[in-house]
Amino acid sequence: MSAPAIVVTGTGTLTPVGTDTDTTWEAVRRGESRAGLAPAPGVSGDLLCRAVAPFGTELLSGRGTAKLDPFVRFALVAADQALAESGLSPDTWDGSRVGIVVGCGLGGAATLGTAHRKLAEAGPDAVSPYVHPRSLVNMAAGTLAIRHRVTGPAHTVVAACASGAVAVGVGRDLIRAGTCDVVIAVGTDAGVVPVIAAGFAAMGALADSPADDASRPFAADRSGFVLSEGAAALVLEREDAARARGARTLGRILGYGFTTDAHHPVAPHPDALGAEAAVRAALADAGLAPADVDHVNAHGTSTPQNDRGEAKLIGRLFPHRPSVTSNKGLLGHSLGAAGAIEAVLTLRTLATGVVPPTAHTPAVDPELAGLDLVVGRERRTDPAIAVSHSFGFGGSNCVLVMGT
Structure with a gap:
């Protein structure tokens, strides 16, 4: 028996150049930066980064979301967008047949960095009891499950810079195996923090140019990458199920x-x-x-x-x-x-x-x-x-x- 076709019925994207898939796509099509690079935090020299602009309740609402680590907030924004586009809702689905797979390389680096600074400056009593609930690498998946009443598997995959793609592949396989009918696959990271930037700088991995065009893939004068952050989510489901409910198909994961x-x-x-x-x-x-x-x-x-x-x-x-x-x-x-x-x-x-x-x-x-x-x-x-x-x-x- 042939494997069922798996389609994407919704996407969501949060990047340094766009607050959703449409705005990110238009910026990428133009190939022109809408905003200049910012100094990499806590790192000496002219190293630069692309950080997601601060966002508020217009992109993410809900009790307790304001204090979450950025890697979790980014994931929630992207997943909300993807679910809205897909037309699926926790009000109508069987949560036990829905899965979540989040790919993330770092987890809550910003939360851990802040906690370590407070520990060094003021001692253990200054450290928040929310450090671990905000920083553990599986907390994006767990928070998504709570937000959307998902009681099926909620996996977190960690494969460094391949993590987001692995999340899509693992999500596809969960549906193929019959474990889930729907999977929300997410890639998220918020690594624009001092210790992460400093580590990449020490390795010589970051671009050595202070210019806005410092990231030059496949160019003769390329020198390294520009550190960035963001998230994307894809809603995956079987093609026959998507067709039966009249959903628009955005493409297939083959x-x-x-x-x-x-x-x-x-x-x-x-x-x-x-x-x-x-x-x-x-x-x-x-x-x-x-x-x-x-x-x-x-x-x-x-x-x-x-x-x-x-x-x-x-x-x-x-x-x-x-x-x-x-x-x-x-x-x-x-x-x-x-x-x-x-x-x-x-x-x-x-x-x-x-x-x-x-x-x-x-x-x-x-x-x-x-x-x-x-x-x-x-x-x-x-x-x-x-x-x-x-x-x-x-x-x-x-x-x-x-x-x-």
Whole structure:
């Protein structure tokens, strides 16, 4: 018996350039920053970040939400939007048949940073009893379950910068297995805090330019990523169930592959062998071949090693030169949220036929031959099949295959 088709019926997005999917998509299509970069908090020098603008009750309401860690607040906003678009409601669903999968790399880094500062300055009595309820990495999933009366599984997956994509894949599998009828898949992270920024800076992972265009995926002068934050949510359900209730389908999750490099704690494999295995696994899962791929949403972090290895992979696996873009030129790197955000944007590309440009990259590094990177302005290609790459520390490689 063939596996049921899994579709997306709602999305929600919160990024540094948009408060929902529509505004984020329009900004990405333009490829132009609407706001400049901000100094990375607590880090000396000219390092920069892209932080989600403060938001209030217009985006998130409910008792107790104001004091939640940002990674939880971001997840709630995105999930509220996705559920509203899907037309599903806790008032009508069987909560035991609904699941939640949240991908997050860090958890409540802001809450822990504040608590540690209070501990150092004033001692244990100054530490809030809410530190753990606000900071534990599974609290976004738990809070979502309470908010939407979900009593099915509420998983949290941690795969560094691949976490958001893994959440979508695991959510898809929960429905395929018959465990859930509906899954809310979320990627969220709020890493624009001093200790996180300082750690990446000490590694030499952040861009060394103070300019607004510091994130330059696949450019010859790329030097590192711009730290960012945000969230995205996707409502997944069986295609037949969505059709039966008259829901609009935003796209299909056709394949999912997840591999591990077993190479180095933080450096990607130089030849991207584990990443290639993830692409091949995702395509096999979808019943497709590399030649079927029309578009690649690249991980494209703007770091020298990642972009070099990923370009090798794309050139080797897709000699027919599908269009390629990286959203991190504009959005920066939102860590565990990135894979989910990029999945939502890839679905928009499939739905509209528009491939956004890779912002701030004027041309591909000549050493990265074989990459048909969209630069300068958007391109209309009308792709039917797309893959989205997400790679992370620990050697995590996650690939999603999506279709119209």
